Amino acid sequence: MSSDYYTQVARGDVPGQSLVHKFGRNASVGTTLVPICDGGFYRTPKTDATVTLALISDDANDTAAGTGAREITLNYLTSAGVETTATIATNGTTESTGTVTGVWRLLRAWVSASGSYATQSVGSQNGTITIRVSGAGATWATIPEVGTTGFAVAQSLIGAYTIPAGKTGYILSNTYTVESNKTGTCYLFARSGADELVSPYSALRLKNIYSGLANATHIPHKSYEKYTEMTDMIVMGTVSTTGIVSAEFELLLIDNPT
Numbered sequence: 001m002s003s004d005y006y007t008q009v010a011r012g013d014v015p016g017q018s019l020v021h022k023f024g025r026n027a028s029v030g031t032t033l034v035p036i037c038d039g040g041f042y043r044t045p046k047t048d049a050t051v052t053l054a055l056i057s058d059d060a061n062d063t064a065a066g067t068g069a070r071e072i073t074l075n076y077l078t079s080a081g082v083e084t085t086a087t088i089a090t091n092g093t094t095e096s097t098g099t100v101t102g103v104w105r106l107l108r109a110w111v112s113a114s115g116s117y118a119t120q121s122v123g124s125q126n127g128t129i130t131i132r133v134s135g136a137g138a139t140w141a142t143i144p145e146v147g148t149t150g151f152a153v154a155q156s157l158i159g160a161y162t163i164p165a166g167k168t169g170y171i172l173s174n175t176y177t178v179e180s181n182k183t184g185t186c187y188l189f190a191r192s193g194a195d196e197l198v199s200p201y202s203a204l205r206l207k208n209i210y211s212g213l214a215n216a217t218h219i220p221h222k223s224y225e226k227y228t229e230m231t232d233m234i235v236m237g238t239v240s241t242t243g244i245v246s247a248e249f250e251l252l253l254i255d256n257p258t
Helices: 003-010
Strands: 017-029 051-057 069-077 083-089 100-103 105-114 129-133 139-143 160-162 167-178 184-191 205-213 215-220 232-239 243-255
Touching (some): 003 017, 017 232, 105 160, 184 243
Antiparallel strands (some): 017 243, 069 105, 167 215, 184 205
């Protein structure tokens, strides 16, 4: 397929098709296999164990009337695999009063309103924002500050994705980056039937493995591997000496026939 075709898809000119660009980063990858997501996890409960998510910042200025992040948007799947978005107003260092219920998979989150006009030296958030189960429960994602100066990225870093219901995904490419002067291995795992409730369950299978990675490596997929609806896709990695690993992948989503 030509690049012109993908441009048409991105513009919304091809009915029933869309592109997904996923990327993640884990600053503390060692010899133990971990997801390439900020914080090192990707929550995958069963469909009968959805959660209610809230958020909290470690900076008081990330509040609905503050100079930092004022609102966070969550992009998630319901237990039926329906892709949904919802917003939560920030509340500084106190957990938000607003929540999002019925979350099965959190695909991404971002700062959707800020009290500051961002520049190269002023970010759109003032602290690290944690998205967690309401009532100080388990962390599901963070919107961090990165770099030596802690600059706000206003975006979650989740190197994982779950194919929504009614869609089939075709992977177009992977890109992996391992911190300079270190080598690592990245693995793409996939588990179809993520909505299964009783055993036997579908396996979390290794689909790609790339060893001896150093710096940036881009891998195009000529065969466009197919991933069916309700399939979890999780990039994991190891590094010989603890370091930073980034991962991104692109998918073409096509609506299933009706």
